Amino acid sequence: MVDLSLLLWAAIPPLLLLGYYYCRVPFAPPLLKLLIFFITGAISGILALSLEWVFETVANWFVDWQQMKRWLPGIALRQLVEIGPIEEGCKLAAVFIPTYYLQRTYRLLQSTVFLFTIAVALGFTAEENWIYLFHGTASILDRTIGMPVHAMFSAPWGYALGIYISSNTRLNRDKEFIFKAWLNSIICHSLVNVLSSAWRYSLPLGLLSYGLFPFLLWMFWRLEQLLRKVQGKPVINLVSDRTPQRRYWQRSLVLFALVLGGNAIFGLFLLARILSPLSPSKLFDSEILWFIVSRFSLNLFFGVLAWGIYRYLRHSARRRYF
Incomplete structure (x- = not known):
């Protein structure tokens, strides 16, 4: 059935x-x-x-x-x-x-x-x-x-x-x-x-x-x-500079943002997987709550940093074309 x-x-x-x-x-x-x-x-x-x-x-x-x-x-x-x-x-x-x-x-x-x-x-x-x-x-x-x-x-x-x-x-x-x-x-x-x-x-x-x-x-x-x-x-163009050195630098930033952002998502996924078997009442225990806040904050920091790099590259591309 x-x-x-x-x-x-x-x-x-x-x-x-x-x-x-x-x-x-x-x-x-x-x-x-x-x-x-x-x-x-x-x-x-x-x-x-x-x-x-x-x-x-x-x-x-x-x-x-x-x-x-x-x-x-x-x-x-x-x-x-x-x-x-x-x-x-x-x-x-x-x-x-x-x-x-x-x-x-x-x-x-x-x-x-x-x-x-x-x-x-x-x-x-x-x-x-x-x-x-x-x-x-x-x-x-x-x-x-x-x-x-x-x-x-x-x-x-x-x-x-x-x-x-x-x-x-x-x-x-x-x-x-x-x-x-x-x-x-x-x-x-x-x-x-x-x-x-x-x-x-x-x-x-x-x-x-x-x-x-x-x-x-x-x-x-x-x-x-x-x-x-x-x-x-x-x-959406993120690698916008005409000089080879600057283009290598921008490509490196793109790769760095992918590593940071991807593993920030991976970290949040692992956190959700660890917490999913727990009952809602246990989530408010002091040790578990501190674990949640610390892991979430760390991954959020890396995610925000990756987003900041992305916004910087987009701003650089707009400034060049306009």
């Missing part, structure tokens, strides 16, 4: 995020079409899970695939040859096939195709949430934090597909752009999953986990930049 509460926790957060992007995009397609793409994304998630099972069954005929998954290099290989290609391929098919038929009747904008991509990715996320929550392999907090990740993975090929579908003259280079963007998504998908697995290992491999949230923050920034592009808005 399906647990309705788990189903709601799996589906409602992605649907709310889809509604957020729907409200942000002018001339968005009808909400019903987006919901159809959302459901298609969930179906593509089931298909991806089935294909991964088939792949692992066949792979075990030749190598001990289960044993390989216990080591970080084996995890990386699995992500690159199995998880990334299958999941990004299923999502791409879930967007391309219905979009191909829709564009015969309607003139589709780049922003519309990009929004279809987000809808499919969030539907895929909802299906994945259900699997994790049903089997108890992840908490609601973990799945909520990772909710936009599939949309961030798929953003490059969604942008490339939008250019191809909306173009009057479809060139071979546009098809090549889709393939290159799809490969980019596979690499990013694989890297995120490898970094998220690194915490299980001892030093120095365990330190790789501190690169996860900075990388996720960068992917979120890329998603937002691509969303601006498909709407015809200018991208």
